[in-house]
Amino acid sequence: MRALLLIAGRDLRSRLRDRSGLIQGIGVPLVLAVVISLAFGGGNGDPVRVALVDADESERSTAIADEVLAGFDEVEDVVLTEAADEAEARELIAAGEVGAAVVLPEGLAEALGAGPAPVAAAEGSETGPDSVAELVVVVGDSQPVAGAVAEGIAGQIIAQVDQVAFSVAATIELGVREAIAAGDFEAITDPDAPASEAALDDLFSEVLVPPDVEDVAALGERAAEAPGGLVLDDDADAGARERLDAASYFGPSMAVLAALFVVTSAPRALIRERRQGTLQRLRAAPIPAWAPMAGLALSVALIGIVAMGVVLGVVSVALGAQLGDPVGLAALSLAVVLFAGALAALIASVVRTEQQADGLAAAVTFALAVLGGHFIELHALPDGVQTVALATPNGWAMRGYTALAADGAGVGEILLPIAVILGVAAVLALVALPGLRRQEA
Amino acid sequence: MAAGGETGPAPTGSRGEAPGAQDPSEALVTCRGLRKSFGDLVAVHDLDLAIAPGESYGLLGPNGAGKTTAISMLCGLVRPDRGAVWIDGQSVGVGRAAGKQALGLVPQQMALYDDLSARENLALLGRLQGLRGRELRRRVDEVLEVVQLADRANDRVATFSGGMQRRTSIAGGLLHRPRLLVLDEPTVGVDPQSRNAILEQVIELGREGTALLYTSHYMEEVERVCDRMGIMDHGHKIAEGTRRELVDSIGSLDRLLIEATGDLDSFADRLRDLAGVEQVDRDDATVTALARNGRSVLPQVIPLAAPLDVELLSVEVDEPDLEQVFLALTGRALRD
Incomplete structure (x- = not known):
């Protein structure tokens, strides 16, 4: 153990003295994290596609839907598509044709009040909803932008409905009620005896009196306290989830890359030690045979952990990235470092020169980064590539990081990604072992 | 080498010590x-x-x-x-x-x-x-x-x-x-x-x-x-x-190269009689002797010269080197 720590300490000291190593391992991924977060924070250029579902199919809901669709006619960055029902909307999301959906629920019209508002007021009922309808927003995996747009649409709809309801209530309670109480409303709505124009003018001049400001304020307070006719369904099972902003996605993405870059530099260091004879000298000392390589591995693993910590810390503090449960974050990150170490061992077992080590490490790291959704979000990749991504431990890591940040998962909920990552690491290490032994003996 | 050759590491004692056939006091x-x-x-x-x-x-x-x-x-x-x-x-x-x-x-x-x-x-x-x-x-x-x-x-x-x-x-x-x-x-x-x-x-x-x-x-x-x-x-x-x-294993002899003036023929004859000297040649002012061990012959050369009025100008001992040993054993030069 002492030999292991001595050798690891020596390598750490050399790497810290070598500023280029620090720049490569920490500085570059950190800069990438910041740049990519800022660049992709505004979207990646494609229009956002959202589906709109009118499940109520009432006059009221149809009017709302038409108004929403018309409102986005001229908006180039957002494309609204109508879907027959929530199930079809979810299918469209799963197929990648839309990123999110807004569902006007069945019972919407009833919740907002049947018939014209004055009729309800004439019957003496309080204006306001008899029930509450829940407007549903469904968001696809890793679709933060589409989700935000869908929520915005939902918010607009709710606000508009509330505004209309408030206006109607204000009109009824503050103006029309007196006229209705007087029986005039019955008179003017009798189909067998239509009122004369003069009578209507007299009625509305009395009815549409400017309301008292205090009465309006009191009505506003009641409206704020009572539930509106339409609310947003925030049940997680309905598909709504906390959105992942770019920093929260690409911060962990770059942290994983940092670990890969740093740890896969170990084969180069091993070959250099072999070339300059220091490895031979270490092995001639009365220490365990595994100590020289294990010491080197420990050193790069520690630097990998630090690199990940720096990147995650900076994106969290400086860019406000949401990273989720710290214990889960630490466990997942440690698994990533162990995978990187196993990958480094495999590279070391097959290369002979430092140039080969650099080339193979760079190629493997880059390929993993592309396949694992580190530069482009997974959903934007072709279907075939997304399937291949399931075979990459770093792709599983990104699923884990997304679950931590977007779904509020704890370590228990990300055991599968961790297990996959560690399983692959174990396999790589076993494959690497004979090659490493052959090189040393 | 152990008789019959060994197909693997020699058997060791329970503490990895040398087997009893080897005397540790003789070899480090x-x-x-x-x-x-x-x-x-x-x-x-x-x-x-x-x-x-x-x-x-x-x-x-x-x-x-x-x-x-x-x-x-x-x-x-x-x-x-x-x-x-x-x-x-x-x-x-x-x-x-x-x-x-x-x-x-x-x-x-x-x-x-x-x-x-x-x-x-x-x-x-x-x-x-x-x-x-x-x-x-x-x-x-x-x-x-x-x-x-x-x-x-x-x-x-x-x-x-x-x-x-x-x-x-x-x-x-x-x-x-x-x-x-x-x-x-x-x-x-x-x-x-x-x-x-x-x-x-x-x-x-x-x-x-x-x-x-x-x-x-x-x-x-x-x-x-x-x-x-x-x-x-x-x-x-x-x-x-x-x-x-x-x-000695290749039979090479040391060469004594003696430059002198005077009665070199008599000097050469006296050299031939020295123990360990295999061959003596004379050439103008140079006498060349081949001996088993030139360093042991050398001290006897100088006393020979004085009685014969031979003045020794220079004496060199040229010993066979390992290059010659390697050449004799392999037919190739040591340095390629």
Whole structure:
């Protein structure tokens, strides 16, 4: 153990003295994290596609839907598509044709009040909803932008409905009620005896009196306290989830890359030690045979952990990235470092020169980064590539990081990604072992 | 080599000690039947070797002869296909610490960390050898004095010349006072002045009682440093012995080249009568004598001249070198 720590300490000291190593391992991924977060924070250029579902199919809901669709006619960055029902909307999301959906629920019209508002007021009922309808927003995996747009649409709809309801209530309670109480409303709505124009003018001049400001304020307070006719369904099972902003996605993405870059530099260091004879000298000392390589591995693993910590810390503090449960974050990150170490061992077992080590490490790291959704979000990749991504431990890591940040998962909920990552690491290490032994003996 | 040959490491005692057939008091290092192949290439064929305590043993041979592979197996760096190694009574092998405490290795490469100072390099090596605290610091200072680098102790090795790096490397092999110091071509890439200094330091270590195993393809180094030597070629040890024994083994004679004036015919006749002189030739002012041991004949030459009024102008003793031994044994030059 002492030999292991001595050798690891020596390598750490050399790497810290070598500023280029620090720049490569920490500085570059950190800069990438910041740049990519800022660049992709505004979207990646494609229009956002959202589906709109009118499940109520009432006059009221149809009017709302038409108004929403018309409102986005001229908006180039957002494309609204109508879907027959929530199930079809979810299918469209799963197929990648839309990123999110807004569902006007069945019972919407009833919740907002049947018939014209004055009729309800004439019957003496309080204006306001008899029930509450829940407007549903469904968001696809890793679709933060589409989700935000869908929520915005939902918010607009709710606000508009509330505004209309408030206006109607204000009109009824503050103006029309007196006229209705007087029986005039019955008179003017009798189909067998239509009122004369003069009578209507007299009625509305009395009815549409400017309301008292205090009465309006009191009505506003009641409206704020009572539930509106339409609310947003925030049940997680309905598909709504906390959105992942770019920093929260690409911060962990770059942290994983940092670990890969740093740890896969170990084969180069091993070959250099072999070339300059220091490895031979270490092995001639009365220490365990595994100590020289294990010491080197420990050193790069520690630097990998630090690199990940720096990147995650900076994106969290400086860019406000949401990273989720710290214990889960630490466990997942440690698994990533162990995978990187196993990958480094495999590279070391097959290369002979430092140039080969650099080339193979760079190629493997880059390929993993592309396949694992580190530069482009997974959903934007072709279907075939997304399937291949399931075979990459770093792709599983990104699923884990997304679950931590977007779904509020704890370590228990990300055991599968961790297990996959560690399983692959174990396999790589076993494959690497004979090659490493052959090189040393 | 054990009778019948060994197909694997020799059986050891429960503590990895040398088997009873070997007398540990006679040999500090024993190698039996060491063999190593790399694919189809047999790098070392059944090497037997023994080094006594305090003995300086040289392993001489051209590049590719198998010297470094032999050294690597002896130091437990490479696993032999067959055979065994004992150092100080303990079996040495890959991944085993036993026996390595008595061994100090100076590899062919510099084997130093460029970004560390000489002191830091030595401190690391000393800690790996089990030295601690004050003893470690004192020992580092001592070896730096031995290799004459005390004034550069805190400078990075990257700033050292080749000779200084080599001396630092030698210091690294001495820290723990090994009983055997293995030097694998320690003067490669070193300027002549540094080379001489290195050789002097190595010779001094030998005088102080450290056994040396010195490999080189420079015969003059091996002749200068070593008491006994083995010659390797194509993985085989083709000859072994002192320099004298090796030369005698091929029947070569020393040549005494004498330049003189006077009655050289009578002088030549007197020379032929000396014991050990095989042949005498005369040519103008030069008399050439071939003798078994020129150094023992030389003291008898001078008294012969005076009674004959022969004035000796110069006397040279030209001894056969290992190059001639190697040529005689292999038909090739030692240096390719």
